Amino acid sequence: MDPITLGFCGIGVLLLLIIIRVPIAVSLAVVGFVGLILAIGWPAGREADLARGWQAAINYIAFEPYSFVASFSLVAIPLFLMMGYVAFHFGFTRDGYDAARAWLSRLPGGLAIASVMGCAMFAAVSGSSLATAAAMGKLAVPEMLRYKYDKGLATGVIAASGTLGSLIPPSILMIIYGLFTELSVGKLLLAGLVPGILSALIYILMIIIRAMINPKLAPAPENVSWETRYKSLQGTWSIILLFVLVMGGIYAGIVTPTEAAAVGAAGAWGLAALSKRLKAREAKLSILETVTQSASIFAVVIGAKIFVGFIAITGVAGFLSDLALSLDYPPIVILLALSLVYVVLGTFMDPLGIMLLTLPVVVPVIENLGYDLIWFGVIMIKLLEIGLITPPVGLNVYILKGVIGDTVKLEVIFKGVLWFLVMDILTLLLLILVPEISLFLPNALN
Amino acid sequence: ANAYAEYHLRYSELGPPRGARAESLKWWASEIEKRTNGEVKIEFFWSQALSKGKETLRAVSTGLADAGTIMGPYNPAEMPVWNYGNLPFVAGDIWVTLRTWQDLQTTMPELSDEMKKNGIHLLANFTTGPSEIVSNFEIKSSADLDGKKIRATAGFIPLMKNLGAIPVNLGHSEIYQAMDRGTVDGGATYMFATRSYKFYEVADYVLEVNMGQILGYGAGINLKQWNEMPDNIKKVMTEVSEEFVEHYSKALIEDNASARAELLKGIDGKVMKINTLDEAERAKWKAAADELVVEWKERTEAKGIDSQKVIDQYNETFAKYQKELEEKGYPWNR
Amino acid sequence: MKNSFHYFEKSLVLVAGVAVMLMLAITTLSVIGRYVIGAPIPDDVVMNEFLMVFVVFLPFAFVQAQREHIMVTLFTDKLSDRTNLALDAFGFLLGFVFFAIMTYSAFHYFLDAWITGNYMEGPLALPEWPVRFIFFVGILMFTLRFAIDVVKAGLELTNRK
Ligand code: NA
Numbered sequence: 001m002d003p004i005t006l007g008f009c010g011i012g013v014l015l016l017l018i019i020i021r022v023p024i025a026v027s028l029a030v031v032g033f034v035g036l037i038l039a040i041g042w043p044a045g046r047e048a049d050l051a052r053g054w055q056a057a058i059n060y061i062a063f064e065p066y067s068f069v070a071s072f073s074l075v076a077i078p079l080f081l082m083m084g085y086v087a088f089h090f091g092f093t094r095d096g097y098d099a100a101r102a103w104l105s106r107l108p109g110g111l112a113i114a115s116v117m118g119c120a121m122f123a124a125v126s127g128s129s130l131a132t133a134a135a136m137g138k139l140a141v142p143e144m145l146r147y148k149y150d151k152g153l154a155t156g157v158i159a160a161s162g163t164l165g166s167l168i169p170p171s172i173l174m175i176i177y178g179l180f181t182e183l184s185v186g187k188l189l190l191a192g193l194v195p196g197i198l199s200a201l202i203y204i205l206m207i208i209i210r211a212m213i214n215p216k217l218a219p220a221p222e223n224v225s226w227e228t229r230y231k232s233l234q235g236t237w238s239i240i241l242l243f244v245l246v247m248g249g250i251y252a253g254i255v256t257p258t259e260a261a262a263v264g265a266a267g268a269w270g271l272a273a274l275s276k277r278l279k280a281r282e283a284k285l286s287i288l289e290t291v292t293q294s295a296s297i298f299a300v301v302i303g304a305k306i307f308v309g310f311i312a313i314t315g316v317a318g319f320l321s322d323l324a325l326s327l328d329y330p331p332i333v334i335l336l337a338l339s340l341v342y343v344v345l346g347t348f349m350d351p352l353g354i355m356l357l358t359l360p361v362v363v364p365v366i367e368n369l370g371y372d373l374i375w376f377g378v379i380m381i382k383l384l385e386i387g388l389i390t391p392p393v394g395l396n397v398y399i400l401k402g403v404i405g406d407t408v409k410l411e412v413i414f415k416g417v418l419w420f421l422v423m424d425i426l427t428l429l430l431l432i433l434v435p436e437i438s439l440f441l442p443n444a445l446n
Numbered sequence: 447a448n449a450y451a452e453y454h455l456r457y458s459e460l461g462p463p464r465g466a467r468a469e470s471l472k473w474w475a476s477e478i479e480k481r482t483n484g485e486v487k488i489e490f491f492w493s494q495a496l497s498k499g500k501e502t503l504r505a506v507s508t509g510l511a512d513a514g515t516i517m518g519p520y521n522p523a524e525m526p527v528w529n530y531g532n533l534p535f536v537a538g539d540i541w542v543t544l545r546t547w548q549d550l551q552t553t554m555p556e557l558s559d560e561m562k563k564n565g566i567h568l569l570a571n572f573t574t575g576p577s578e579i580v581s582n583f584e585i586k587s588s589a590d591l592d593g594k595k596i597r598a599t600a601g602f603i604p605l606m607k608n609l610g611a612i613p614v615n616l617g618h619s620e621i622y623q624a625m626d627r628g629t630v631d632g633g634a635t636y637m638f639a640t641r642s643y644k645f646y647e648v649a650d651y652v653l654e655v656n657m658g659q660i661l662g663y664g665a666g667i668n669l670k671q672w673n674e675m676p677d678n679i680k681k682v683m684t685e686v687s688e689e690f691v692e693h694y695s696k697a698l699i700e701d702n703a704s705a706r707a708e709l710l711k712g713i714d715g716k717v718m719k720i721n722t723l724d725e726a727e728r729a730k731w732k733a734a735a736d737e738l739v740v741e742w743k744e745r746t747e748a749k750g751i752d753s754q755k756v757i758d759q760y761n762e763t764f765a766k767y768q769k770e771l772e773e774k775g776y777p778w779n780r
Numbered sequence: 781m782k783n784s785f786h787y788f789e790k791s792l793v794l795v796a797g798v799a800v801m802l803m804l805a806i807t808t809l810s811v812i813g814r815y816v817i818g819a820p821i822p823d824d825v826v827m828n829e830f831l832m833v834f835v836v837f838l839p840f841a842f843v844q845a846q847r848e849h850i851m852v853t854l855f856t857d858k859l860s861d862r863t864n865l866a867l868d869a870f871g872f873l874l875g876f877v878f879f880a881i882m883t884y885s886a887f888h889y890f891l892d893a894w895i896t897g898n899y900m901e902g903p904l905a906l907p908e909w910p911v912r913f914i915f916f917v918g919i920l921m922f923t924l925r926f927a928i929d930v931v932k933a934g935l936e937l938t939n940r941k
């Protein structure tokens with residue numbers, strides 16, 4: 001059986017299952033599993049030996065999820081989630097957003113803008129987009145909803161701004177890209193900084209314009225007195241201290257980003273005790289919600305891993321990249337075609353999976369075309385980040401859905417994200433047309 | 447005949463398609479393809495895109511991958527004998543040690559048994575080359591390590607602790623950032639990696655210790671797949687894998703040497719100072735790792751394996767190639 | 781019977797909760813240890829990796845009981861309740877079949893570690909089998925939860941005729 005055909009059939013069946021409301025984790029895992037049996041048991045040009053495919057696939061669905069989860073680099077996700085839940089249940093985020101609301105009352109969409117900046121700051125400490133979305137989801141979304149922000153805007157802004165996590169340094173994806181290309185990790189990380197900030201600024205601009213046109217999206221308070229403003233600051237010291245603890249800890253080199261997640265969570269508990277807010281009910285809720293949300297997020301990610309295992313064997317990712325790279329057109333057209341391939345792959349795969357499967361094909365060609373690999377790295381990371389918020393498999397959107405529960409439907413989040421997606425494409429075009437945005441900082445380093 | 451190779455092998459590899467091992471593996475695959483007239487074709491999945499490094503043993507033994515880079519260190523209980531090679535200060539020269547382990551795959555039943563038991567046929571043994579220390583402070587003796595935070599994994603953790611340092615367990619890809627931020631003051635790594643991972647951007651010193659190498663890993667193939675293949679193909683694959691030892695040793699030694707020269711000269715204006723541990727001091731370091739050999743012996747005995755016999759055969763084979771090296775030099779220079 | 785299953789499901793979530801607090805404690809104490817007494821907690825990385833398995837897999841069944849596994853309802857919202865129930869039943873059945881196979885496989889994966897006595901390299905040489913057993917328990921409970929939900933949906937479908 002032709003593996004490429006099999007791969008595309010698998011993608012089709014996956015879509016169908018998701019449409020008929022099969023849980024996403026189940027859809028991904030089932031299609032990945034059956035696909036693996038066929039891809040391994042029935043290789044191209046040979047007779048079917050499904051027993052062999054069964055043997056390989058059945059073992060894979062045990063050892064791959066287990067080993068994927070039992071990995072130190074993922075420890076940050078539940079711990080950052082916990083920091084978010086603790087800060088939420090003990091009212092630190094409420095204090096923070098009350099202050100933001102008082103001070104940003106004149107700014108259309110003030111809280112959403114504060115959330116973009118919060119995400120950007122969080123991105124600057126965490127190396128991962130998923131961790132950024134997980135932590136900021138609980139910190140920000142309930143607060144915006146409390147102030148009657150439009151559900152799509154309140155969730156979309158966090159799902160999208162969460163993607164800054166891998167662009168603004170540090171970034172796990174960037175480091176892996178660096179290993180693949182033997183580029184300077186320092187320069188690569190630096191190259192992502194300005195594009196990350198640019199993405200955030202473009203988001204902010206879009207929020208302001210939309211909130212001005214339609215004030216209902218982001219209701220603003222009327223005439224906040226200076227007294228109220230100063231008073232609102234009183235409660236903010238804990239959330240500020242928490243940010244300083246986490247960011248300071250990483251920048252001063254006292255802790256690694258993973259350790260920072262633990263220190264941040266411990267700090268949140270400590271602050272709850274210090275401010276005499278610690279209560280048994282909220283404490284229990286914080287812990288239980290942390291683990292149930294970790295489980296629901298990881299269920300999807302594990303499903304995605306099994307599915308990507310199948311896609312890897314079919315060679316679909318390499319096939320599509322090859323298709324774009326073999327075009328007989330000017331380099332810029334090839335680059336745009338390749339971008340399209342990344343967007344398509346991003347709809348149903350996770351960023352790391354896409355990167356590992358496409359880089360061996362893509363990097364040599366990009367080099368031959370005479371493009372700067374640092375610049376291309378930034379563009380590729382941005383493309384992979386876009387994949388985190390595109391349906392049907394948008395991991396950041398799923399994380400957010402997990403964090404906020406039943407109050408907002410998945411479709412509403414995807415719809416809310418759409419505006420940010422359009423901005424991302426704009427940012428991407430800017431990055432492609434003006435390479436200096438990415439390159440002037442790392443080049444200035446010389 | 448059809449358009450597809452008779453044996454299309456999926457190979458699950460640990461690292462990216464760069465560096466000495468990757469280049470040697472590509473050579474290995476293309477030689478096999480050439481000498482079997484295209485009957486065998488090897489498709490690489492780099493950087494654990496198909497299976498985690500930790501699980502490649504299982505991925506290959508169950509047929510998810512047909513072949514792959516099998517990691518002994520993740521399976522210490524399943525492959526005790528092979529893991530002897532990873533103990534600090536057991537390895538010596540790259541070619542001598544690699545040649546020794548490649549030989550033992552066929553001559554030491556304890557070793558080939560544990561491969562077979564795990565459903566693997568080992569084609570080619572690998573090595574990381576000598577472990578050295580990069581740091582942002584100068585190390586001349588173990589006294590300089592006192593109270594310093596050093597990245598280390600596996601057997602190097604107790605070694606560092608015994609020498610007075612504070613071991614910090616980090617993945618190799620985390621060293622750069624941890625050195626940059628000062629989370630660690632130094633880290634166990636390799637000369638070639640100091641260049642390819644750009645550690646010269648964040649560290650000033652390299653200490654050549656040759657504290658050991660990771661040798662308990664290599665290219666394995668699914669045993670059932672191996673047994674199904676006709677003799678002529680097996681012969682070619684064995685032959686190329688034997689040549690791989692020479693090819694890979696040469697590439698790694700040259701990579702280390704050119705990295706060393708470049709680091710001394712400076713890359714992008716960043717010069718590193720390289721110190722070499724003298725023999726007396728090195729003996730002291732070696733003694734600090736002695737407990738690990740004792741522990742390894744106990745665990746291996748518990749599996750019903752004569753550990754002294756393994757060590758003796760290893761030493762004997764090692765001595766043979768060490769002598770050959772001293773008398774004739776490296777094979778590619780003869 | 782039904783209640784005691786749900787009770788067990790909930791207790792697993794509590795175990796996961798204890799595990800995440802341990803992760804927090806171990807990592808924080810290890811950082812403090814590094815700076816204060818010059819020694820981190822031995823095998824802190826391995827312990828964290830093990831605890832991840834508790835945190836992620838043990839709550840799977842409970843999360844399904846709460847219907848918190850993520851799905852897309854956009855395309856099915858306009859269909860009748862009955863059709864939706866039938867689709868749910870189908871999804872749960874798929875989940876049951878897949879996770880039943882995974883349970884079987886997870887059990888063998890646990891047995892492997894038990895028989896070989898595999899451990900993680902490090903000062904404490906921590907054995908792997910207890911953690912793989914927890915993995916197996918989490919997946920088994922998830923499968924049973926799917927079985928219960930399939931039966932429930934099936935009964936509801938036939939009752940509503
Ligand atoms: Na980041």
Ligand code: NA
Pocket residue numbers: 346347348349386387388389390391392393394395
């Ligand atoms: Na997507």
